[in-house]
Each structure stands twice: as C-alpha cells, then as structure tokens.
Amino acid sequence: MGTCRGMGRRMGIDESRRAAQQAAEWLVRLDSETCTASDMEAFERWRGADPLHAVAFRQAEAMWRDSRAVIRDGLVLGHAADLARWGPDIRAARYGGRRAAWLAIAAALTAMVVAMIIYDPLSPKAPPPGTRYATAVGEQRDIRLADGSTLTLDTQTVLVERFSESERRVDLQQGQVQFDVEGGPGWPFVVHAGGGTVTAVGTRFQVRVAGAGSSVTLLHGVVHVAERGWDGSGRIDILQPGQRIRLDANGRLGEVEIANVGAAEGWTQGKLHVDDWTLREFVAELNRYSVVQLRIDDPAIGDVRLSGVFQTRKRQNLERLLEQGWGIQSRRVAENEILLTRQ
Structure with missing residues (x-):
C-alpha cells in the first residue's frame, strides 16, 4: 500500500474549512493591540504558502467589515480566536458577565465567517479558464496585463493568466518569464x-520551467517561494534581491543561491551570458532560440569550456567566435542543421 505522500494533495471541504478557520483566527490576531512584527511576518508566510489561504483571508476580511459594525470592542476581537478553541468550562471560569456575552458574540461571528467561506458559492474552487499566451521558437514578447503588470516571455514559453477578484494567478507551463508586478x-x-508557487506584491522576478524542475530569480522587491506539499505543510523561502532558488522535478525547494543578475537580465536583451559552460550546455541553450539547430559532431568537443557574452539572434557572428576563440568549425549540412566539428 502506498503512503499518503504519494497520493497527492487532498482537496475539498476539509481543506476549505481549515483555511477558513485559520483566516478568521489571523484576522482577530492582526487586529489585536498585542499584534507584533513577528505576527505580521508569520501571517505573510501563511498567506503566501497557498493561494487557498489568500482567497480565504480576502473573503474573511469582507465578512469582518460587516460584522465590526456590531462588534467594536477591542477586547472582543483580541480574544475571539481563543474562545473559538476553548471549551465552555474554560470560558466560564475566565470570563463572566457582560464581557462573556460580548465574547460569545465574537466567537459566534468567527464561526459564521468559517461557515460562510466554506459554503458560500464564491468559496475557493477551480480557477477560471483564463487567457493563454505563447511564444514560438526564437520569439520574445511583452504582455501588459489588466492590473498594469508586465510580462516578458522568452522563446518557447507557454502560460495561462487567470485573474479573479481574490487573486492574480499565472500558470507557467513551460519556458521563462520576467514578471514586473504592480502592487x-x-x-x-x-x-x-x-x-x-511564487507570491509577489510590487516586484520584479523571473521564473523558468525546464524539464528537470524550475527556478526563481528575484531582481527587485520580495517574493515568497513555496513548495506544494501534499498536506499544505511545504517549506517556504523568502527571497531578497539578487537571490535565486531552484525547485526539483518533485517541486521541492533547494538552497537559496546568489544569482548573477546581469546574466539573468541578459536574455531579455537578446544576450546569453556564459560562465564556464560546456559546449554541450551552450548548444542546448542556444538551440532554444532558433529553428536552425546546432549539432555537435565530435563528442570529444562537447566538454570544451566556454565563457563570454553571445548574441542569440546573430548566428553568423557566433559561429565566427566559436572558430576564432575555441577552434570549433561550423558547417551547414541541412536547411535547419549546422554541424560543429573540431577545426
């Protein structure tokens, strides 16, 4: 019998109930006079860990706005989350009289928030169909979204944009994108x-999806990068500008690395920054940008090391550089194929 970890993440009423309860508790916690900077940081980590959290919190906020017309006592808000967890004996022992009545109302409203989020027709569900954007081989494209954010799509990139009232969602299926996000x-x-998942507010970052996993590079601002654990408990990392992190084929986070920002921004300018790559790695990356494919004829030259800045759109100049700098000769053997051999 397989383990739960191999079953994938369970979705449904239990998960919605848990997210709704947490959202309601975060609301009263953040509104309390005892809320600290650490509380705010913990909240941001929770909200960024899963799109379902952001949806639940947004809905809970709207319901609290209405309920606060009835409850305006700071103590009520400050203790409502505790009351939702304590049993009746503890409540009776710790609170009494008029205050207990107010707190009971707050607890009831917390429960109402949870119930309405779970059973409301607008509760979290499958994302809308969205709009698909794609680039062909060698094509790069800028897209301006409805919120003012700008996306720069690299060659052979496919994504689907799904905006709703609760979140701005982009599903990157393949390729590479630079995101300039409006606040x-x-x-x-x-x-x-x-x-x-990568959650951002007013920032610039890049995400790349390759066959063996994906990577996130932050250029400006702050982003939260979260694993999608089967039980919602995956690791979360907060990147600072100039940092990069990778996710493996199973969606597990690696270690935070120092990014080469110049190299990261190079592809948006048609430049390929190469730092001690093998010829094999260089050819694989360069072939993404053209229907004319380079092929290494001699396996021995595949391990030749290269460094420099190359123009992805100027193949003739590139072939000349390979010949002059590394003794690698190019020869066209078909309309869409160039053979690389030792000179």
Missing part, C-alpha cells in the same frame, strides 16, 4: 510553476 497587498500575484 496590491490585498490582491496577491501568484505564479504556479514546476510544483511550487
């Missing part, structure tokens, strides 16, 4: 890619 703390911008 909106109450409207999270979430990128799903390679089994993980």
Whole structure:
C-alpha cells in the first residue's frame, strides 16, 4: 500500500474549512493591540504558502467589515480566536458577565465567517479558464496585463493568466518569464510553476520551467517561494534581491543561491551570458532560440569550456567566435542543421 505522500494533495471541504478557520483566527490576531512584527511576518508566510489561504483571508476580511459594525470592542476581537478553541468550562471560569456575552458574540461571528467561506458559492474552487499566451521558437514578447503588470516571455514559453477578484494567478507551463508586478497587498500575484508557487506584491522576478524542475530569480522587491506539499505543510523561502532558488522535478525547494543578475537580465536583451559552460550546455541553450539547430559532431568537443557574452539572434557572428576563440568549425549540412566539428 502506498503512503499518503504519494497520493497527492487532498482537496475539498476539509481543506476549505481549515483555511477558513485559520483566516478568521489571523484576522482577530492582526487586529489585536498585542499584534507584533513577528505576527505580521508569520501571517505573510501563511498567506503566501497557498493561494487557498489568500482567497480565504480576502473573503474573511469582507465578512469582518460587516460584522465590526456590531462588534467594536477591542477586547472582543483580541480574544475571539481563543474562545473559538476553548471549551465552555474554560470560558466560564475566565470570563463572566457582560464581557462573556460580548465574547460569545465574537466567537459566534468567527464561526459564521468559517461557515460562510466554506459554503458560500464564491468559496475557493477551480480557477477560471483564463487567457493563454505563447511564444514560438526564437520569439520574445511583452504582455501588459489588466492590473498594469508586465510580462516578458522568452522563446518557447507557454502560460495561462487567470485573474479573479481574490487573486492574480499565472500558470507557467513551460519556458521563462520576467514578471514586473504592480502592487496590491490585498490582491496577491501568484505564479504556479514546476510544483511550487511564487507570491509577489510590487516586484520584479523571473521564473523558468525546464524539464528537470524550475527556478526563481528575484531582481527587485520580495517574493515568497513555496513548495506544494501534499498536506499544505511545504517549506517556504523568502527571497531578497539578487537571490535565486531552484525547485526539483518533485517541486521541492533547494538552497537559496546568489544569482548573477546581469546574466539573468541578459536574455531579455537578446544576450546569453556564459560562465564556464560546456559546449554541450551552450548548444542546448542556444538551440532554444532558433529553428536552425546546432549539432555537435565530435563528442570529444562537447566538454570544451566556454565563457563570454553571445548574441542569440546573430548566428553568423557566433559561429565566427566559436572558430576564432575555441577552434570549433561550423558547417551547414541541412536547411535547419549546422554541424560543429573540431577545426
């Protein structure tokens, strides 16, 4: 019999109930006079860990706005989350009289928030169909979304944009994108890619999906990168500018690395920054940008090391550089194939 870890993440009423309860508890906690900076950081980590959390919190906020017309006592809000967990004996022992009545109302409203989020027709469900964007081989494209954010799509990239009232969602299926995201703390911008999620507010970052996993590089601002654990308990990392992190084929996070920002931005300018790559790695990357494919004829030259800045759109100049700098000769053997051999 397989383990739960191999069954995938369970979705449904239990998960919605848990997210709704947590959202309600976070609301009263953040509104309390005892709320600290650590509480705020913990909240942001929770909200960024799963799009379902952001949806539940946004709905809970709307319901609290209405309920606070009835409850305006700070103590009520400050203790409502505790009351939702304590049993009747503990409540009776710790609180009494008029205050207990107010707290009972707050507890009831917390329960109401949870119930309405779970059973409301607008509760979290499958994302809308969305709009698909794609680039062909060698094509790069800028897209301006409805919120003012700009996406720069690299060659052979496919994504689906799914905006709703609760979140701005982008599913990156393949390729590479630079995101310039407009602010909106109450409207999270979430990128799903390679089994993980990237949550940002007013920032610039890149996400790349390759066959063996994906990577996230932060250029400006702050992003949360989260694993999609089967039980919602996956690791979360907060990147700072100039940092990069990878996710493996199973969506598990690696270690945070120092990114080469110049190299990361190079592809948006048609440049390929190469730092001690093998010829094999160089050819694989360069072939993404053209229907004319390079092929290494002699396996021995596949391990030749290269460094430099190359123009992805100027093949003739590139072939000349390979010949002059590394003694690698190019010869066209078919309309869409160039053979690389030792000079």
